[in-house]
Amino acid sequence: MAAGALHRSIRTIQLHGGSNDSASTKEFGNSSLKFISKGFAVDVKFLSNRSRSFSHCKMHVIRAISSHASVVDPIWSTSHVTTNFNQNTSIESSLILIRHGESMWNEKNLFTGSVDVPLTKRGIEEAIEAGERISSIPVNMIYTSALIRAQMTAMLAMTQHRQKKIPIIMHDESIQAKEWSQIFSEETIQQSIPVITAWQLNERMYGKLQGLNKEETVVKYGKEKVHEWRRSFDSPPPNGESLEMCSQRAVAYFKENIEPQLQNGRNIMVAAHGNSLRSIIMYLEKLTSLEVTNLELSTGVPLLYIYKHGEFLKRGSPVGPTEYGVYAYTRNLALYRQKLDEMVQ
Ligand SMILES: O=C(O)[C@H](O)COP(=O)(O)O
Known part of the structure; x- marks a missing residue:
């Protein structure tokens, strides 16, 4: 750097x-x-x-x-990452967004929101499959929510990455936590990927719906009302957060913390939730409050964006490491993949 x-x-x-x-x-x-x-x-x-x-x-x-090892990533040492601080408009970076794999309450069809529920076996498999899909896409830093389902997803996905770096959760909650989690080998640091956890990326708080069965709620309150609570931009569920309220914290966090990293050429993965990611995608794709009502995110499917010239270019979901299409999106991605190929030879 x-x-x-x-x-x-x-x-x-x-x-x-x-x-x-x-x-x-x-x-x-x-x-x-x-x-x-x-x-x-x-x-x-x-x-x-x-x-x-x-x-x-x-x-x-x-x-x-x-101390975020991958910021100075050997594989990127000749690339833009080291030279990009002068508002260089040729800077390009990757942003992977991934909704967590199926959780135990997704399986039971319960409103989950801020309740901290782990992944099911299927969710674990989805996370691993997501990892395979992104295994040749560079990741220098990872952001997750504070909830275990997003953290499990990020960690499991990274077990598949061809770069073989180790994701390490940063503990900033106290001076002692910071001190006690220091790493004293520069070489080890270089082999690590920092994982930043942020409550602002948590699922929307679902208020009094948390723990209720989604189908039973439809029977009780009617299909239209429940759809409005679940998908509208500004109607909050009882005592909960609307997408707009969720967006106020999630998008603000994205702008303040994640976007500057992308501007500096760092490649980022964000593992979060259906609604915190919907609000971020709304911002990235400049969707209207009407358009966002139709946006649905499946569990465990990574989405790729390329950040260039201050714009986010949607690149869909990488299908797999053997699929060539995604790496042809940009020269940098193709070069990165080529370097990974050379490393294993
Ligand atoms: O919190 C939940 O219940 C889900 O993760 C997202 O729910 P939704 O599909 O109702 O927005």
């Missing part, structure tokens, strides 16, 4: 650092500090430590290396 890119990333840490990245008072007593933040292992020297607030403390970044 270019030095400029690192410094801009660090500036981002400073700007947003007040709450999430605040260092402990003990650490501020030193004139230098090492920490891992937003996936970067950072060495800093404090120029002024009068302020106790990390976000206001002046510092000089001595060294910042990606």
Whole structure:
């Protein structure tokens, strides 16, 4: 990654650092500090430590290396990833969206929403199959919701990836969690893919429908009402979130956290849910609130978008690693696949 890119990333840490990245008072007593933040292992020297607030403390970044190993991905070392920080319009990156595989409540046809239910055996198989489909598409970072069905899907899918890197969940919930999950081998870091979990990508909160059977709910409230709750943009289910409300957190998270990574040439997989992904797709494809009512996402089917010139180009779902079509979408994808082919020879 270019030095400029690192410094801009660090500036981002400073700007947003007040709450999430605040260092402990003990650490501020030193004139230098090492920490891992937003996936970067950072060495800093404090120029002024009068302020106790990390976000206001002046510092000089001595060294910042990606702790998100795949950001500097050897397979991409000659590609755009290292040279793309000057708003280079030729930057191109892949975005894979995947709804989790079948969950135990999908199987029972229950409204699930924010309830944290695991995958069924079929859901596990769907996730593995999804992994095969995307196994030759580059993935530098993974975002999942905070719910186990999305996390299982991401992890299972990555067991199939030809790059053989290891997805590692980033624990940012406390300073201790960050410290205790550090990795001390740069080589091991390079063989890892950071997995960022975010509640904002969770399924819409289904309110008083959670745990109810979908068919029984139709019998009780009528087909039309239930369809309106499930698919309309702005009618929330009782005490729950409408798609619009879900979109306010999911799309905001996407814009603030995921889109900048794509702009920097990082290839991203997002494993999330029917409605959080519907709202993100609505944004990517500029769908109207009417058009989004017809958008249905199957469990465990990955969708590919190419990000280029600030636009998201829909590329459907890759069929499989042996299918050539998808890799012909862009030269970079074809080259990536070719490098993977060469690696196994
Ligand atoms: O939360 C749920 O019940 C499902 O994952 C999505 O439900 P929906 O198809 O009713 O939106």
